[in-house]
Amino acid sequence: MKAISLFAVGLVSSTLTMSLPTNRFNSRIITRFSYGDSQLETTKIAPDRSNLACSAMCLASGTSCTGFKVEKNRCHLLRSWSFAGESNFSADGIKVHERNVSEWSKIMIIGGRETGYVKSTNVEVIDMANEKHCPNQSSLPTLRYGMHAFILGSKLLILGGIGNYQDITSYNYENHLWESIGSIAADRSDYSVARIQDSWILILGGYFGSGITNTTLVFNANGSIIPGPDLPEPNEGFCACGLDDNHIFITGGVDLSSQTLRTTYVLDWSTQQWTNLDPMVLTRHYVECGTFLGTNQELNILVVGGLDSRVIVDPNTEIFNWPQRTWRAGPDFVYPEIFLNRMTSFDGKLFVFGGFDDVSSTFLSSIHTFIPGNESWVRFPLDMKIARRDFAIVKIPEGIVDC
CATH class of the missing domain: 3.50.4 (Hepatocyte Growth Factor)
Incomplete structure (x- = not known):
């Protein structure tokens, strides 16, 4: 596959000469x-x-x-x-920064849509370990939602999203401002991301150009982009997560005919082949998932959200056991019919941020913690400052922001 260099479209800047060590040290x-x-x-x-x-x-x-x-x-x-x-x-x-990424305690929450469907430029950071809000952060230069943020090599990046579909935006660690550093070939939003290696991240599906796509992109830390293995079908609003150094899991979403999906696949990176796994019980669109270790130390994937008032919610969360390749019902979430929330991990736990409750048509600011030991939910002591949905969320190393 031929690499497409982002350096040709202005990815090089003084911001990107920084030496941030790789962010997985397993x-x-x-x-x-x-x-x-x-x-x-x-x-x-x-x-x-x-x-x-x-x-x-x-x-x-x-x-x-x-x-x-x-x-x-x-x-x-x-x-x-x-x-x-x-x-x-x-x-x-x-x-500086050379810690397992699972230990990074600060969560940056970026953009999205706020109450009243207002497009947002707001950025906030929460220190999960110390249960406190960090000082106000610099806003995005443009209104933006339906995108992801991630740390790749030395860069904290946002890719695409509605409002700035093709832009690659970087956080300048020196002046604490966001700046455009390049662009991708066509509009991309409502995609999913997964990482299984330090040096690249996989961008999967979403809206690409004028419609839902089955294409994937390997975004390398050196600034190049190459095509990845196509999805089994065009899809957007599904969740994705890396399971180990060789496997990527996806489930849910919506296809070209606007059919909400419960299909589940795993990608073997070494063969570039997708395998069809048993589907979820429920169809889910704009769903989130994350990995955790069970009490027997087996890897599990928790799936939350992606439901609305048109479906019978039972179960409202689902858990996939990776070694056994089986689904089971997960613990009920406080908002059964939630979507466009975000999930991340810290200290061996999973956290669900914000989203939209379809029952009450409410934008949420709450944060809920999933405890793997007894597979239960507890309310985190803090809420986000702003209720929002379809935002970006990323764990950041120490020293990126003043907190």
């Missing part, structure tokens, strides 16, 4: 490293913003900075060299 454990052997450069900084400023300098540097040390109002940029299993290292340095 295969290696980062440990302490030596200050003396790792020092790259030293810069004087103001004492009142030492850690945050030093972290931003590390991100913005054109070097291989992956850590820093603050000492007497000076920022020492460092490169990591000592990993688990190596000996004779000291604890001089502080790591």
